[in-house]
Amino acid sequence: QLSVLHKFKGILFSTASSRELLDSLDSFDAREDDVFLVSYPKSGTHWVAEVIENIPNAKITITTPIELGDISKFDELKTYSKRRVIPTHLSYDMLPVDIKQKQCKVIYIIRNPKDTAVSLFHYYRDNPNLPYIETWAAFLELFLRGDVVYGSWFDHVLSWEEHKNDNVLIIFYEEMKKDFFKSLKKITTFLGMHVNDSEINNIAWKTSFSEMKNKTVKESHDPNHTICALTSERNLVFRKGVVGDWINYFTSKQKRVFDELFTEKMKHSELARRLKEYS
Ligand code: A3P
Numbered sequence: 327q328l329s330v331l332h333k334f335k336g337i338l339f340s341t342a343s344s345r346e347l348l349d350s351l352d353s354f355d356a357r358e359d360d361v362f363l364v365s366y367p368k369s370g371t372h373w374v375a376e377v378i379e380n381i382p383n384a385k386i387t388i389t390t391p392i393e394l395g396d397i398s399k400f401d402e403l404k405t406y407s408k409r410r411v412i413p414t415h416l417s418y419d420m421l422p423v424d425i426k427q428k429q430c431k432v433i434y435i436i437r438n439p440k441d442t443a444v445s446l447f448h449y450y451r452d453n454p455n456l457p458y459i460e461t462w463a464a465f466l467e468l469f470l471r472g473d474v475v476y477g478s479w480f481d482h483v484l485s486w487e488e489h490k491n492d493n494v495l496i497i498f499y500e501e502m503k504k505d506f507f508k509s510l511k512k513i514t515t516f517l518g519m520h521v522n523d524s525e526i527n528n529i530a531w532k533t534s535f536s537e538m539k540n541k542t543v544k545e546s547h548d549p550n551h552t553i554c555a556l557t558s559e560r561n562l563v564f565r566k567g568v569v570g571d572w573i574n575y576f577t578s579k580q581k582r583v584f585d586e587l588f589t590e591k592m593k594h595s596e597l598a599r600r601l602k603e604y605s
Contacts, residue, residue: 330455335420337477340455340556344396354392354400354422360430361386361517362421363413366482367475367556368445369437370499371413372563375553376533377510378411381519386411392422394555413553415476418485429493431516434486436597437499438604439479440572440584443469447575448565450474453557462575470587475556480591487597496597500569500604506530535567569604 331338334348363378365371375388387408392399393416403410414421425432437445447465450456456475459465465474472478490496495516502509507526514521521529531537542560549558557563576584592598 330457331475337417337420338473338475339393340475342395342455343393343555346397347395347399348393348420350397350400351393351416351420351422352424354403354424356422356424356428356430357410358428358430359409360425360428361409361411362392362425362430362432363388363411363435363553364421364432364486365413365415365435366437366442366479367415367554368442368449369435370497370502371415371435372553372560373499373502373533373535373538374433374435374497374513375411375413376538377513377529378517380529380532381514381517381521382525384517384519385409388413388551388553390550390552391415391555394552415555417477417482418489426492432486432492432494433513433516434490434494434496435499436483436496436601438569438572438601439483439588440576440581441499441569442479444572444575445565446474449556449562452562453559455557463580466576466580466584470584480587483597484591484595487595490597498600498604503569535564539564539567 330341332341332345334345339348363371363375378384378386379388385408387406388411389403389406392412392414403412443466446469447459447462450459450465459468468474469479472481476482486494495512497509497512510526510529542564547560552558554563588598
């Protein structure tokens with residue numbers, strides 16, 4: 327069952343991300359106006375993608391993840407004539423070099439790691455493209471060791487935080503929940519787009535959890551248009567969509583172990599301070 331994942335440079339990837347593609351990421355030609363939608367898995371990527379897609383006259387195309395597929399990927403990405411919004415779960419170090427050189431815009435979505443872990447646990451269980459892990463306790467150990475798909479949450483966040491001044495907009499899942507309008511404003515301003523009040527209300531409605539979930543149940547989705555490299559089945563994505571579900575999973579000992587590691591790993595992190603307010 328473990329064969330659904332493979333290791334590349336010490337990090338676990340889905341076999342849907344071929345070694346050849348991962349090996350050739352640095353040959354990707356970025357465009358100056360590309361936007362990258364970056365996150366650790368289960369941080370709210372589909373939500374933010376849906377928000378961007380619903381901005382009127384955005385004139386963008388959301389592509390499949392840059393790390394999904396085989397070597398033909400870069401030819402596929404060349405075919406888009408509109409401004410590309412390209413999702414990825416890559417950490418900063420693996421990001422193709424041309425994106426860094428051209429200083430393309432990046433939206434980095436972050437979510438408190440306890441909820442992220444719980445969400446990823448369910449994804450592991452429900453998603454046939456990920457190994458089945460028997461218990462929450464066993465999964466949490468893997469998560470804390472970074473022995474899960476896309477590696478350690480801590481390393482991922484730290485790699486991006488280090489580059490937060492390189493044209494990176496950081497969006498918090500919890501802030502989107504608490505003050506959607508504020509987050510939406512940040513996104514549109516960052517992308518140089520404008521929305522009026524009625525458009526804002528419409529976007530908020532269309533991208534609510536219930537609306538996105540219902541739409542996914544009712545409408546079939548083109549599996550070639552997935553925005554997550556880990557599944558083409560969109561209905562696996564909409565589970566609960568709340569803040570603080572971790573409390574239903576962590577024992578007090580697990581919480582203590584988690585918090586100790588968090589404090590140690592994130593001691594120089596400003597983002598960590600923001601996240602603490604949310605967890
Ligand atoms: P849960 O498993 O906690 O419910 P990603 O898109 O990065 O894979 O993240 C998936 C997580 O975002 C899931 O979390 C999912 O329910 C949540 N999510 C998706 N759409 C959402 C929305 N419109 N509002 C709130 N949460 C949403």
